[in-house]
Amino acid sequence: MTSSKVYLITGGNRGIGFELVKELSKDENNYIIATVRDPSKNDEFKVFSESKKNVSTVKLDLDKDSDIESLGNQLGKLTDKVDVFISNAGISDAYHKVVEAPKEVYITHYRVNALAPVFIFQKVYPFLKKSETKKAIFVSTAGASFSDFKPICxxxxxxxKAALNFSVLQLSSELANEGFIIFAVHPGMVLSDMGNMAFEKLPRNMPDMKKYFAARVTPITPNESALSVQKVIEASDSQYNGKFYYYDGSEHEF
Structure with missing residues (x-):
């Protein structure tokens, strides 16, 4: 069995995912497997990953069934276990009111954000079972909270993401007796490519959105988010199972 602590991070080539890869790989006892849609792309992540002995990549497009189906075989060539699975990859391009949102926007977001993480977990599950750690963290959003609904388009x-949260609850219940620790985390309002796009598009849909964000949301950088999320993951134990945490470590209702 691989002696290093093995992390699998989806969407590890940009934003929060890339920052998590950077921070976790600083510890040579960690082995990071990052999924990317196009491993051949010559970008900052590729240069970084090729310079680190404890970072590997696998091809995974969440919108391609063939990529998800091949994930187990790809992982098996790199490791025999996964200690910590961070389901980070997702999309956010649905800046519409419900009455105006195109059908395809709903279909794509549910396929990538709600369904793909579940099917990916099914492939990762046999590797997590071989670990004593057995942690699975699903990156969600405060915008999906029922208990703290936010009037954002x-x-x-x-x-x-709310559908994903329900799957997190189901998995945490089903696998608790196997020693799994499964929970969701809100990474903050992050100034990543995705977050910057939100700041650009949301005000056009709701004129008061700038005022809302200024009053209630403090934007943070991808690195600040990654460092905070890393602390939450490291602090997590069985008490975290089936819960929803914000990047600052506070617990919130779904």
């Missing part, structure tokens, strides 16, 4: 994005 993110239609399919928020509801797809």
């Amino acid at each position: 993110v239609s399919a994005y928020a509801s797809s």
